[in-house]
């Protein structure tokens with residue numbers, strides 16, 4: 001009996017051991033296989049070296065150690081590494097190694113309007129442009145992301161279809177603004193913050209909000225310590241586009257469009273917004289909430305108001321976009337609706353002041369406001385600025401655009417990293433992103449600032465509708481060679497990894 005029990009014990013122990021070994025084998029097999037297809041380098045542990053690595057402490061020559069998707073160490077003495085033949089080192093020579101760009105303002109239009117862009121094409125464009133994280137806007141997809149259920153549809157549509165990481169803004173609309181249950185439900189589901197419009201958005205299920213909706217939204221966001229992003233333009237009766245569409249103004253003329261959206265529209269919206277942002281000050285009723293003004297175009301009075309609010313201690317930031325820094329109204333050809341966006345691109349003097357404000361730190365960060373549509377809605381043949389869809393397509397090219405047009409102003413690589421990575425990460429609450437720093441995710445772009453290229457149809461373009469991009473035909477500086485997302489090499493010289501292994505980012 002005793003012997004029998006002993007044998008039985010041995011047998012069970014062997015069985016446990018066998019099943020454990022089987023488990024370990026299956027696990028490592030499973031985790032290895034997809035991993036290989038997620039990355040164009042199969043290794044989980046490797047170094048990338050370069051003479052120009054942009055870190056928060058400055059530009060260094062050295063190597064970044066990447067292990068299991070994170071930055072494990074940063075070393076300056078690369079010679080020692082080279083001595084060990086066992087190490088996997090990718091040497092990028094003089095190319096710049098910078099934190100991957102984070103775009104806090106992309107319209108990916110999925111689900112529902114994926115023929116405009118979509119998760120696969122949009123995130124492939126991002127990877128090809130050195131962007132490693134996008135935060136998707138809650139409108140232009142169908143339905144808009146305004147509740148837990150509609151957010152679930154977004155998450156489902158993104159599954160296994162994103163090549164970079166994607167977070168989401170939820171929509172603050174009149175329907176949910178006074179319904180804390182719906183709003184909290186949406187925030188609890190993981191949106192990184194909210195977004196609202198103070199003028200018609202052009203999307204039926206995304207109506208505009210006024211200052212009292214915004215005040216309500218901020219009071220709820222305060223508890224979550226998440227931001228509210230606002231499209232700040234107020235449309236006056238007189239400035240309704242259709243008022244100018246009566247035959248006496250040429251709708252193909254860019255100046256006609258400019259008249260429909262003067263700087264006073266931005267100024268009025270911002271001054272109204274700033275009546276509620278005082279709540280965000282330390283000790284205020286919405287302390288913890290933050291207001292972020294998207295795509296500022298007016299560099300005069302509107303910017304002046306924002307500066308005052310910051311000075312008073314309101315928790316406010318502002319972004320502008322590459323198209324306001326690259327183009328001026330004077331150069332937009334009549335009928336060329338690829339340049340139509342809201343607020344509009346203003347004159348040359350305004351553009352120069354935007355650059356100055358960015359360099360002086362009064363504008364905090366950059367975003368793409370990549371807002372494509374189907375070419376037919378851009379009315380390219382007709383050239384009617386009053387009726388064409390408003391939105392500029394640029395996602396894949398924001399880094400070379402910023403770099404090229406910023407040359408005149410002497411911008412630095414550190415400034416690029418601050419405007420495109422560090423500050424956007426802070427806004428979106430992405431603690432382990434936005435800088436090449438030990439412990440952060442290995443989200444990295446490798447690019448060659450001195451190499452130029454002509455943006456023609458021959459260039460590998462991943463944006464779904466390149467023909468509607470206002471940048472086509474431009475010569476740009478800055479060739480993106482490689483993009484790493486969480487240590488996966490997702491893009492290299494025109495090639496993407498096989499599998500879309502980007503992660504959906506949820507706030508907790």
Ligand SMILES: NC(=O)NC(NC(N)=O)C(=O)[O-]
Nearest residue numbers: 107201202341342371390391
């Ligand atoms: N529905 C939109 O995508 N609108 C966008 N359109 C632009 N900017 O022209 C925006 O961000 O306001």
Ligand SMILES: [Zn+2]
Nearest residue numbers: 231294295342
């Ligand atoms: Zn907008």
Ligand SMILES: [Zn+2]
Nearest residue numbers: 105137369371
């Ligand atoms: Zn937008």
